Amino acid sequence: MMAAQSQIEITHRTPGKATPGTPGPVVVFDNVSVGFEGHPVLQDISFKVEPGETRIILGPAGCGKSVLMKLTNGLICPDDGAITVFDQRVDTTSELELYKLRERVGMVFQESALFDSLSVRDNVGYRLYEAGASAEEAEGRVLEALRFVELEQAIDKFPSELSGGMRRRVSIARAIITRPDLILYDSPTGGLDPITSTTIVELVMKQRDVSHTTSLLITHRMQDAFTLAMNRFNTRTGHMERIPNDGIEASTRFMVLNEHKIVFDGSTLELVHTQDPWLKEYLSE
């Protein structure tokens, strides 16, 4: 699959954009456990996400990936352990304080979760309108975000008039409009055809390589994960391209969950060269 490690070019780049007051890891999970109705969903989860890193989360369906994402954003409270985001404890902070923290976090939901009674304009600009931004400023930034996802023409449409891929793109535009320091992508390519998936992956890559935003990304498609790890966004051509010499993107790392626990946490190379029998089988599927 890859050339020998010594021959592989590892693309180093400046760590993510400045996150004031957070020189350390952006996300820290420390022995986090959570369960619902007596059934464990995640057990003793510990990991760190450094600034500028893109952490791809893999794992079979129902292993708790989406729950992990919601825990990161404080949408669910853990039963045990500590979660720190931008040096602030998420698990012990009040909901009111969390709203301030969430201003720095963008989230793309599994099924887009667009407000179906609002137009694309109002969905994308939701945060700005809530913050009391002027109509001109909001309009400008909505257009900018929609231009990023190449959906300017859909500004007056409603979510029900959009295709699945377009909805995901609107959802990405909504997540990035306030230029967050952390983006959580919950299966942004789930249920999409391969061509549309590639478009979404390219957008995630663009956000990673242009804005250098720290991100967590869940995917079920191994192809998408390795595309992110082995390609980079070329701002001149406006498209992604393969990193020369079978190189890999150093800031993109992997985490694999299985049966409520982390079974792998490391770089692309470490994942590819794993000797774990279950992981090898999972990756070959």
Place this chain on the structure above:
Amino acid sequence: MKFVSPEVFAKQRVAAVQEYSLLAGQAFANLFSKPRYWADIYTQMDSIGFGSLPIVILTGFFTGCVLALQSATALQEFGAMSMTGRMVSLSMVRELGPVLTGLMVSGRNASGMASEIGSMKVTEQIDAMRALGTDPVRKLVTPRVIATILMLFFLTIISDAFGTAGGGMVSVTLLHLNGSAYFHSAYRVLVYADIIQGLTKPLFFGFIIASVGCYFGMTTKGGTQGVGRATTQAVVFSSVLIIVVDFLISRAMIGIFGGQ
């Protein structure tokens, strides 16, 4: 259907009451702090108030009609048919106006709130709202509570008026009573205690309708089937609560004002 032990069942019920109380308390507390979503409040007032007007007018009017018919039949035995106006007016203002309006608005709006918020819940729109920094209770529940309380108050007055008018129409056209005498007795019988009793109830009923509808919406689980279940439960619980609270308020009012 999944069967659980009595202990688990009891705990679930207590937890549900606790959850409802917290939601209702939070929705009420939000009335006194910013931000306030005025646009959402006006939208809900239009939807709940103006939208419910036809059913409230029809219900009130025909309730007044049937009240006049039934009262007149009973009063005729005592030779007191001229008291029909008093009976209709008192029944409508004290009891049937607020309760029937509450039940009709509950059937129309508690279900609407539960299904609308429930659909948002199962499609993760509520989580998205929280992720985007908006308190869903403040944005979705509080405007509905304010709008329902305000609108139910005025809808009850309209229902009372149309009920009395309906009774008047039946009295004049079918019972051949004097219209002027009917309205005169209907007006004369009412005292402040009746008005206060009749207009205190919709304030409580409005709160019940909105908070119960929103509670079942916010706790919806299980996709579209769950939305359907939440809708049904919202109507059933709010209707039963209205009847129970009606009894409690009536008892309290009689205690305060006496049996006038």
